[in-house]
Each structure stands twice: as C-alpha cells, then as structure tokens.
Amino acid sequence: MITLTEQERSEYRNIWVLAETQSGSIQPVTYELVGAARTLADARQSEVWAVVLGSGVAGQAETLVAYGADTVLLVDDARLAGFCDEAEARVLVRLIKKYKPEVVVGAATFRGRALIPRVAVMANCGLTADCTGLAMDSETGDLLQTRPAFGGNIMATIRCSNHRPQMATVRPRVMKAPVPDENRTGRVLVESMLDTDLDKMKKILQIFHNKEAAVNLSDARIIISGGRGMKGREGFDLLRRFAAKVGGAVGASRAAVDAGWIPYAHQVGQTGQTVQSTLYIACGISGQIQHLVGMQHCDMIVAIDKNPDTPMMQMADIAIQGDLFEIIPEIMNEITKL
C-alpha cells in the first residue's frame, strides 16, 4: 500500500464532515459531527468543511455554517436523489483528490456504513468504524480514534499515521451537537458531478418511506424495548402504544424477534442494532451479554421484570420489580395525567 511521506502528508488540511441526508434533508447526526470536527480543526488551526451530496440540498448550507462549518462543499444533482453508493463514492474520491482533507468523518448509519468503506478503499486510506471518541494530535495531525470492539467489551484506539485522509464513522448521538450561531459566516463551494461515469451503476427502482415501519432506533431519544417477557405479539402492541405516548421507538431482544413477535429491524444487541438513547426501558428482557452490548451506553436504563436478579435488573439505573402487564398500563395512565 502506498504510504505517504511527511511532505505529502502535510499537503492534507482541514476536517471534512460528510453530511447525512435522508429524503434530501440533513440529519441531526451531521450537526453532531460538525461539532466534533470543530474541536479537531481548532487543534490544527484548520477549517471544518461540510460536504453535502444530494438532490435539492443547496438550501441547507447556512444551517451547516451556523453549527460550525467554515466551508460547505456542495454537489447538488438530481442523479444523487436515491442512494447510489457507487456514484457518491466516485464523486467523493474525486473531491478528496482535489482538495486533500486531513480527516473525513461520516455517520455510522446504514448509508454511511455502505458508502464510506467504499471510499476508503478507493482513496487508499484507513477507516475506523463506529468511533465513540476522536482526538487530535495537534503536532502530527494524527487522529486518535477510539471505538468499541467485541461487542463493546474492549475499547481500541486506532491511528493511521502514514495515510491521508484519515477516515472514521461515528454513531449518531455519541457526540453533542453545538448550539447553532446564526451570525457565523462561511463560504459555499459548488461542485458538479463532472465526469462522474454513471455507467454500470445500480438502479434505485423505488424508495419506500414507511413511517410506521421506520424503526430508526439509532436516532430515538427514548426506546421502549421488549423481550420474551412480553409473551407475544399483543405484548408488543402494548409497547407500541407506550412508545407512541412518550414519542419513542420500539426495540426488542433477539428472543422476541426469533419468536416472530416483531421484525428484525427492531432487534437490539450484538446481532441487531447498537443504540445510545437518552432513556431505554427494558420490559421483560433478562439482559444476556449479547443484548447488553447493544444498549449499555444508553444514558439511563430502566428495567421492568418480575425477577429482581436478572443481569438487566442489576445493571439498570432504575429496576422495577413486578408484572409488566400490570405496571406498563399504570405508567401510561400516569403519563396521561401529566
């Protein structure tokens, strides 16, 4: 693999954030990343660039500046409407070669985790997945990237000293979004798709936005999650009503998914999704390690179980002992009263 000389490395400057857009609108994780990039750029006395690819996205540049971007690099093209990883990867690699960023961070979302590894291979650089911490060595410009591995059982710090850019994905809700400042000014650089060869690309035939089916556990502030203790589909109907009441999303343990009570998209854990919500209410989930690794970083964990000795009841911030079929309706009643 081509490693860069010190001279070559020094040509790479600025911290890039790949904006996460869904249906043409920029997602909150992007602002979190801009906030993190700001700290890194300040340590290197360089700029934060927000890179936005999409169709009809130009209007959102100002918001990115308000959150801390100095430059917004925009590629607004109807052909980027669906999510075509191949096309986006080619555009990004071209931009990386042209502007030489020192660091590129993106969101560890479905899209980010599909696109960014493709870009990293094409751009001959390292990529650290799912970082929970980013720190800058201000002397060398090396990014110290901390990430959980082995289902969260160890934290590894990763460095890519000989390659630029250094790339990382970060999960939503790990970094804090800064307070936007409407008075900040920045510049917008417009780039076209140019010669991007769209041959041999995949065709996006149809996009289904099913608000109800949309699980979006990674963005949810509150997750109401159920396990085998929910006893069946009806149990999950109760959880859906509970979640609707608090504006949360519904999660599940593998046992509940395997029993066919709820689709896999809801599964939290080692073979499901990793979540980091502000509040996680585990209903009838014993808390085997494979489940815990997917939710142990939530800010506050509440467990409801009739057995007080389960691992979940031991690790929770609040452990409620009792029959969840009696307790959950009471909680919903209390919330109605508020």
Next chain:
Amino acid sequence: MKIVVCIKQVPATSDAKIDPETKRIIREGQKAILNPFDLYALEEAIQLKETYGGEVIAVTMGPPKADAVLREAIALGADRAVHLCDSAFGGSDTWATSYVLAKAIEKIGGVDLVLCGKQAVDGDTAQVGPGIAAHLDWVQATYVMSVERVGTTSITVKRMHEEGYDLCELSFPAVLTVVKDINTPRVPTLKGRLAALQCEIPVWKPADIGAEPSKIGLAGSPTRVVKTQPPEPRQTRTVRITGTPQECAKALIRELRLRSLV
C-alpha cells in the same frame, strides 16, 4: 450463477482477550464459531443455487483452524471452499482483508455474485463487504433484506435503511451484504456432514492470488491499533422500585421527571 460467500471465523463469546504486546486478538485456545451473520449469506447463496443453478464457493481468510468454518459451509451445501491462509495475511485490517478476498474472487474467475454477512461480530466494522466491491469495482448493496428478482444479467434486492427500505437493481457482477431478515438458515444434513469430512480444501497463499506483499497483512493495513482498554464501567447505583403497580408507576414517573425525561 457462480456465487462466492465470504465467511469468517470469530470467537464464540464476546470476552475477547487481547495480547498486551501486539494489541492483537488472541485467537489461540479460544472456542471459535462461524460468524452468525455469514450463515444468512451462505443460506441465501445455497437457495439461489437451488433455484437458478450454478455453484457456491465458500471463502475465508484466516489461520489454519478457520478450516472448520469452510467445512461447516460444505456441510450446509456449498460446493467447494477456498482457504486463504498464510502468516503474511496476519494483521490485515479491513482494507487489506477486502483486498485479499477480492484477489481470491478474481482468481476463482467468472463470479457473478459475492455474498457477505452484514458484519463480523468480533470487529463489528461492516467494512469488508463494501471494501471487496470497491477493490473489484463492482456494484454493491448492503443490508439486503430480500432478493426480489433474479434475471440473467441482474439481480433486484430490497435494501434496509433508517427510513424503511429501497428496491434496487444491480447488474452482475455484484456484491451483497445481508441481514438476518433475508432467510432462515438450514441445519446440515448427514450427507452434507460426510461431504464436509471428505472434501479437499485448497489453501491459497499470497502468490497464488497474485497479491502484492505491500497490500496485505500489517504492511497493507493503514490502521494501527495503538491501545486497548476495558470500557469505562457504568457507574450506577440501581434504584429499586417495588410495590403495587400504581406505586411503581408513580415512583418511576417521579424519577423520570427529576431528569426531565417526561
């Protein structure tokens, strides 16, 4: 259809042991299994072969004992297997791993489809599938939840994302990574187990696949693990709530309100 399934052997538990010197995972003396997600990739490949004909080839890069997961794949219905095994492959990160797998796929030749699991449960990166596609310059679809249509020159799949899913058509050759929704893996048959015991599995070294030494192993890996440490323990003093359902509910709401959560 000629299908390659990339499978990985991973430690059976999440209790990883790390070598303090090299910062690498200690794989010796640990019970190892086939990465759970790769079972779905294998199953999908076998089902496609059963419906449309062709061949399923399981490929792994790993130490000698990773031979076990290839035999498991044969037992389940893969036609043959290839083991990429050489000390020079050791220390590969996802860049180098996907390079080695891509070179092996080129050497196999005439491949229409590569299937990978969503991610490996040890590294949890989900980077190798798209990495293979990038090295080969093939189209890719990740988090595939179903195969909708198979034509002579293309395949149409449903791909999962935050807001639902999309339907996309990929011309062969293509790389897919699959999620659990896609199928229910079978269990091996007796005949399969016998085939697994008897089959010869070729071992390929870097020279066999024409891999450049500078692109494999540690030399080919841009990332370096410089430190590992246990995660910070959760600092909690569990508040225990008992009583009648109504008392429990009231007490919970009080706690949540204190923290402005409701």
